[in-house]
Amino acid sequence: MPKIVSRSAVSASTDAPQTESSTAALRVYYCLCGEFALVIDKDLRKLPRRQTDGAYIVRTEDSANGKGAIFKLNTTPSQPVVIERSNGYERQYRHLCTRCTLPVGYQLVAPPAKTDFVYLNYGGMTLQQGHVPPEAFDGEQEVQERMQAREAALAASSALNPEATPITSTA
Template identity: 35%
Template sequence: MPKIISNSIISSSDNREEAQGLHSYYCLCSEFILVIDIELGQLPRRETDNAVIIENASRMYKLHAIPGEVKIVRRSDEFEKQYRLYCPRCSLLIAYETTPHLKGGPYTYIVQGAINEIQGVPHNDWELELPGKQDRIDQDQGEEDSHDDNNEMRLRMEGNQDAAAKARALLAAAAGES
């Protein structure tokens, strides 16, 4: 067999400050949900509900979620139409957009604490309070039950926090047994 000689030079002049590679994220039920070119912790958060903002024009990502209901959410004196995306396995609310087509608008919003980099472990984000949560609680005490979408989101968030706490307790108990 003839000998192959190569005089190629490999050079890397890429001076990006971002970490290279892809980052995978999973639902609380361990279902694969998202692969993206940046850590979610480096992305900005929305002031209204602390959701992670993915700018569709500048980010490369694949979101594995199924479309669900369309909700109109009241934000102070405005209304926002949300096209919600759910986990295909457990139907947990994962993300939402403001246009009917995935990546069709300028942003995709990942719900606070819905996904984690470590499969099967709830994210610590569930224990962070939403912006203005105490203000909403104070307002709700003065009003009758209005059944609006803000109440629904708050109740879902609290239920998800309880589920995350139970999952942590089960993981801690399993780690203690082995």
């Protein structure tokens, strides 16, 4: 005789109008390594972005300027990092991936204190697990050019100072 697992009934109506809760969708974002990092009620691509670094701005509290997002970060907090900006310095408390420790976001107030905004790094997460988004590589050419310029400057300075001992690894 078959075993009865549940006695619940499911009903649906195709004629009923959609409600706000039935059209709301939670979106799951993954770190580039594939680890679950964020669930949020908004599309990241539609959020405003910071002018300083292009990070997505997630409002955490309701205010006169807008409604706060409903979200949950699956990250590990890190020690504060001080970033030099054009108008001074900024202390960031970074959110790191629990698997690979990639910084996926940050906030400007030390956790676990409440903050008005959480910033999510542009290109640091993807909707498809195991798929790296194209924006993850934005700015890579500029970084490579800066690294090459730095190496050229170091080579030029060592040519000017032949007594300087180059640093070599002894592994």
